[in-house]
Structure formats: C-alpha cells, structure tokens
Amino acid sequence: MTSIEENSTLNASEKAANEFYNWVRQNTIAFLLFVSLYSISYSLLQRFRKKNKITDVEEEEDDLYGIDNLIIIILCAGGLAMALAGFLLWPFTMIATALLHNEIFSGNYYLTWLNAELLVTLWDYAFIGCNISLFGLLPFAFFYSETDQLRTFFAKARETLTIMLLVGMLMYGFIYTLKKIFGMSDVDELEMLNLFTCIGGALICLKATPRGYIEIFSWISRLPLRPNYRRSLKEKLKRYKMDITVWRQRLENLDRGLRSMYGVNNMSRSAVLVPSTESQYSYSSEKLYASMHGFANNIISNRSMNLSNSRNEIIAKINKLEEEEKLLRKDLSHSPLYRNMLFIVLFIVSHFIWLLILGHILYALMKSLLVDDGKDLENLEALIGKQTVSLLGFGTLNDITLIFCFTSATIIGVYSISPFEKIRPRLGKMTVQQIIANVTVLLVISSSWPALVRVLGLTRLNSAGPYENFSTMINIGYHLAMAFRIGTLITTVFSTLEYYVLRMIRNPSHNTDGISRRPYNHSRFYQSQRDRNTVETNLNGYFFHHSPPDHHGMRR
Incomplete structure (x- = not known):
C-alpha cells in the first residue's frame, strides 16, 4: 500500500x-x-x-x-x-x-x-x-x-x-x-x-x-501595354525635350531683360544728367532729376517684380518637365x-x-x-x-x-x-x-x-x-x-x-498604355521674334537714351 x-x-x-x-x-x-x-x-x-x-x-x-x-x-x-x-x-x-x-x-x-x-x-x-x-x-x-x-x-x-x-x-x-x-x-x-x-x-x-x-x-x-508603347513614349519624350528647350530660351530672354533693367537702375547720375556750367540751372536740374529718377525707380521695381515672378514660374515648369522626362525614361525600360x-x-x-x-x-x-x-x-x-x-x-x-x-x-x-x-x-x-x-x-x-x-x-x-x-x-x-x-x-x-x-x-474607348492621344500643340510654347523682344521694348521705353544733351543739360 x-x-x-x-x-x-x-x-x-x-x-x-x-x-x-x-x-x-x-x-x-x-x-x-x-x-x-x-x-x-x-x-x-x-x-x-x-x-x-x-x-x-x-x-x-x-x-x-x-x-x-x-x-x-x-x-x-x-x-x-x-x-x-x-x-x-x-x-x-x-x-x-x-x-x-x-x-x-x-x-x-x-x-x-x-x-x-x-x-x-x-x-x-x-x-x-x-x-x-x-x-x-x-x-x-x-x-x-x-x-x-x-x-x-x-x-x-x-x-x-x-x-x-x-x-x-x-x-x-x-x-x-x-x-x-x-x-x-x-x-x-x-x-x-x-x-x-x-x-x-x-x-x-x-x-x-x-x-x-x-x-x-x-x-x-x-x-x-500596347505593342507601340515604346514608340509612343519616344515621341512623347521628344516633345518634352523640345518643350524644355523652348522654356529655357524664354528663361534666357527674361534673364537678359532683368540684367539690362538692373544695369540702368544702377547707373550713375551722369548717364541721365550732365552737370551744367551755368549755376542758375543747377537747382532746377537737380529737382528735375530727383522727380524723374523716383518715377523711373517705381516703374522699374514693379516691372522687375513681375519678371521675377515669371522667371520663378518658368523655372518651376522646367523642373516639372524634367521630372516627367525622367519618368518617361524609366517607363522605357518596361517590357x-x-x-x-x-x-x-x-x-x-x-x-x-x-x-x-x-x-x-x-x-x-x-x-x-x-x-x-x-x-x-x-x-x-x-x-x-x-x-x-x-x-x-x-x-x-x-x-x-x-x-x-x-x-x-x-x-x-x-x-x-x-x-x-x-x-x-x-x-x-x-x-x-x-x-x-x-x-x-x-x-x-x-x-x-x-x-x-x-x-x-x-x-x-x-x-x-x-x-x-x-x-x-x-x-x-x-x-x-x-x-x-x-x-x-x-x-x-x-x-x-x-x-x-x-x-x-x-468608357467604351479605354486607353491601355495611359498615353494621351490628343494632338500636342507646340504653338503655346513658341513666340515670334517680335513677342520675344516685347519685354525689352517695353522696358527700354521707360529708359532715357544716351542722346546728345540739349541746352538745359538734359539728354533727349
């Protein structure tokens, strides 16, 4: 037991x-x-x-x-x-x-x-x-x-x-x-x-x-993907390259206008006013210079601000196009x-x-x-x-x-x-x-x-x-x-x-490759020679040209 x-x-x-x-x-x-x-x-x-x-x-x-x-x-x-x-x-x-x-x-x-x-x-x-x-x-x-x-x-x-x-x-x-x-x-x-x-x-x-x-x-x-997928991507890639080139040309034109504007804005008084030997005209010339110089500075500052904003927009568009171009190059590797x-x-x-x-x-x-x-x-x-x-x-x-x-x-x-x-x-x-x-x-x-x-x-x-x-x-x-x-x-x-x-x-017509078939309009990216020089023409309209001085000591 x-x-x-x-x-x-x-x-x-x-x-x-x-x-x-x-x-x-x-x-x-x-x-x-x-x-x-x-x-x-x-x-x-x-x-x-x-x-x-x-x-x-x-x-x-x-x-x-x-x-x-x-x-x-x-x-x-x-x-x-x-x-x-x-x-x-x-x-x-x-x-x-x-x-x-x-x-x-x-x-x-x-x-x-x-x-x-x-x-x-x-x-x-x-x-x-x-x-x-x-x-x-x-x-x-x-x-x-x-x-x-x-x-x-x-x-x-x-x-x-x-x-x-x-x-x-x-x-x-x-x-x-x-x-x-x-x-x-x-x-x-x-x-x-x-x-x-x-x-x-x-x-x-x-x-x-x-x-x-x-x-x-x-x-x-x-x-x-469609059989013509690569060909469509190559055509679209060419269009993006052309767009980037056009926008870069517009950026260069704007930079040229900004350089000319700031060059005139910072020029010396002698570019606008030649001192007179007669003392009786010195006071009136100084007063006239001050009023005209202030008016020109206001116009130039407003124009420069608008051009700077346009320049930033163009740079943003160029960056966006370059990113899309990189994505297209990446999509080309897909079989x-x-x-x-x-x-x-x-x-x-x-x-x-x-x-x-x-x-x-x-x-x-x-x-x-x-x-x-x-x-x-x-x-x-x-x-x-x-x-x-x-x-x-x-x-x-x-x-x-x-x-x-x-x-x-x-x-x-x-x-x-x-x-x-x-x-x-x-x-x-x-x-x-x-x-x-x-x-x-x-x-x-x-x-x-x-x-x-x-x-x-x-x-x-x-x-x-x-x-x-x-x-x-x-x-x-x-x-x-x-x-x-x-x-x-x-x-x-x-x-x-x-x-x-x-x-x-x-949606009866479904696009399989995801590429738009609408006609691509390049005219909105191109400008004529007259339109390209419009900015410089308008800016130079407000500048005093280097003409021979008159009898008041001012340049025409």
Whole structure:
C-alpha cells in the first residue's frame, strides 16, 4: 500500500510539474510572439508618423517627439500588435494543425511545444488583447491626446481615466438596456461587446471587401501595354525635350531683360544728367532729376517684380518637365511582353480566387439553409471528400490563400471608401489622431475577423476560445450570420457588375498604355521674334537714351 501511495504521489507531482511546465512554455511562446508583433508594429508607426521640424512653429502642438505623444505611440503600437495577431490567428492555426496531423512532422523533436493547448491559449490571449486594446488602450490614447498639453502627466492621466470611467458607465447602461429590450438577460456583457464588434466588422466588410477587389482588378487592368508603347513614349519624350528647350530660351530672354533693367537702375547720375556750367540751372536740374529718377525707380521695381515672378514660374515648369522626362525614361525600360504576360497570369489567378471565395460563401449559405447545425454532416462532407478541411480538396494552402486574399481586399477597400479615405496611411505624414483612427479601424476588423472567416465558410476548422460562441450563443447570432452571408454575396455581385458593365458603357474607348492621344500643340510654347523682344521694348521705353544733351543739360 505504501508503494502504491508513493507511486500515486509521484504521478500527481509529475502531472503538476508537467502542467506547470506547459503553462510556462505556453506563456513564454505567447510573450515572444507578442514582442515580435509589437516590434513590427512600433517600427511601422515610426515610419508612418509625421516627421516635424524643430523650427516649425505651427506644428508644435503635434510634435510626435514629445513624451506625451511617445506614450500615445507606445499604446497604439500595442493595439496594432493585437490587430496583427487577430489577422494571423487563422493562418497560424491552419499551419499548426497541418503540422500536427502530418506524419512527417508529428514526431519532430523541435515541434514538441506545438499542441492544441497552445493554440487555444493563443486564441484566448488574442481575444483578451484585442478587447483590452479596443476598449482600453486606444480610448486612453485618444482622450489623453485631447487633454490640456500644459498640465503634468499625472494630471492628464487622472483626467483621462475619469473620462474613460464616465464613458464606460454610459456603455454599460447602453448594453444593459439592449439586453432588456431584446430579452438577452442570460448573455454576458463581454459576449455582447464581442457581438457588437463582430457586427461593426461585418458592416465594414460588406462595403470594403468588394471595393477592395475592384481596386485590385483595376490595378491589374492597368498592366497591359500596347505593342507601340515604346514608340509612343519616344515621341512623347521628344516633345518634352523640345518643350524644355523652348522654356529655357524664354528663361534666357527674361534673364537678359532683368540684367539690362538692373544695369540702368544702377547707373550713375551722369548717364541721365550732365552737370551744367551755368549755376542758375543747377537747382532746377537737380529737382528735375530727383522727380524723374523716383518715377523711373517705381516703374522699374514693379516691372522687375513681375519678371521675377515669371522667371520663378518658368523655372518651376522646367523642373516639372524634367521630372516627367525622367519618368518617361524609366517607363522605357518596361517590357510590353513581360507586362502583358504578367497581366494574363494575375487576371486568371485573381478571378479564380475570387470565384473560389464566392463558392465558399455560397456553400456556407446553402449548408446553413438546408442542414441544421445539430445534424450529422457526414453525408454532406462525403460529397467533397473527408480527407480535406476545405472546399474542392485544396487543403490548408487553399484556405490560407483565400483568407489572405480576402483580408488584403478588405484592408485595401477600407481605405478606398469615403469615411476612411481621409485617414489613409502615408509615409511620414500621419498625425497622432490619424494613427489612433487607423489602429482603431484595424482593431475593429481584426477583433471580428476570426468569427467572420468562420461564418463565411472560408475554412472548415472550428473557432477556438470565445470566438466559437458567436453563432451559437443566441438565435440572433444565427440570423446575423445568415444576413452577413447573403449581404456579402449581393454586394459582391453588384459591385463586380458595376465595375465591368457600367465601366464599359461609360468608357467604351479605354486607353491601355495611359498615353494621351490628343494632338500636342507646340504653338503655346513658341513666340515670334517680335513677342520675344516685347519685354525689352517695353522696358527700354521707360529708359532715357544716351542722346546728345540739349541746352538745359538734359539728354533727349
């Protein structure tokens, strides 16, 4: 009996030690993944944030190098890291599942840390981190940026926490009221927040995803080049060279006029006035010289100012033409054959992937309409094969490709629709408010992304953690999933028809190489000899010529 008790004690201690080691390993891996994502997020925000000059007085309030805005950047980097974690949950889970079920990698020593418990832990941490960032870090960053900048850090932090507490009480009252209205008293507040987040992400996807694919298709449609592309570019390059030559000639004419003007303006009084030997005319001559010299100076200063402005405009035009000439020389290196082959490949692949996504969504919709969730799906799954976890038998790679394309189309489409077009990320030009807005939008989408991907049927794997309760926690979740599938199909079909049909009706003659076919008019750049000398003629009209002096001592 003693040996049995000792063995049971040893087994219990070994089990507790294994659980402790598993807990430490899971948290260590999760922490390392978070540090990696945080480093990537912080470096991205550093590249996109606005670089203000020290001497810029107008931008002192938005100085991102201050300690206050550094705190905001740190908080936004944490939110962006959790947004990336939400987007990468499904691809990481699919790859890990494929490795665990593969006979080659299942017994690998370096993959012993990879198990189902680790995946569930990562899903839980991603859910908690996304909600903390969305309802904690980013509101704190926003309210902190709106506080008085002249106050101390602790005073601003206390004011920010007070505002967040008041807003949190309002949100709790709003959620409690909705629960009573819809009869959802048994639903937890966190599940309600998750439901609202999923609804917000679904509404954004309904508008943004079809628009994102239209943007991708339009970019692909600009790839093909005509066979006479190089010849057209060479002709346009010759025209640019001629324009640059003409504008340089005009610049030389203006410089010549300015030199002659300043030469007369700075000439000595002897060029205009010859002193008389008779003293009775000296005073009147001096007075006449002063009045005429002042009048001439006013006219010359006005003329010189106009010529200087014209000279700056001509220099700006020359610089612009030279930049366009450089771009044309760069475009000459593009091969029409390579671009056309790339267009064919991308056109086929993109449309095939888009049709696959629509097929997955339609399959999920038909399955939810014809088959109940509680019934056995063995007969239905036998139609597409039991050995795979995705539609049409393409496996894990197919699912990852579809999710990646769907995510890319959604993110591209978000910054193409009108509400979010103003906050589109730009390198080195984003202010604090724009950074907070971008991270908030990405967090809303990524928080709902694990549930939306499963609802659309882009994968056959089940969600883990709190995300698996989205469609089954209440009846409204089932109806919302149905509405989201139907809405996605309708918006996608109508957006595609609008892009292809209406675009062909409105623009029947589409120029593929992007080169204008309008006749190029050179007459606006050329001047006759009379027009070229107009400036000098007008200027010399105000000058006193060196004629022989009259009896008053003045030159005619």
